[in-house]
Amino acid sequence: MAKAQHKEKPENPACRNHSDQExxxxxxxxxxxxxxxxxxxxxxxxxxCAECELRVAGFLNLI
Structure with missing residues (x-):
């Protein structure tokens, strides 16, 4: 019977803007x-993020 392999804990994904940064x-x-x-x-x-910050700020200006 084969041993069950344990999956290692996945690393944090890379930054969307800086692929070399966690x-x-x-x-x-x-x-x-x-x-x-x-x-x-x-x-x-x-x-x-910068894009959503602008969206949220724009929305708040409408209120």
């Missing part, structure tokens, strides 16, 4: 992986 965050809006340089922290522990 992603440390996920955008709270689009859920895509980014490194710390590529996200902006907003109040209440929220982080957004």
């Amino acid at each position: 992603a440390t965050h996920r955008c709270d809006n689009c859920k895509k992986p980014y490194c710390k340089k590529c996200v902006r922290e907003q109040g209440h522990d929220r982080v957004f």
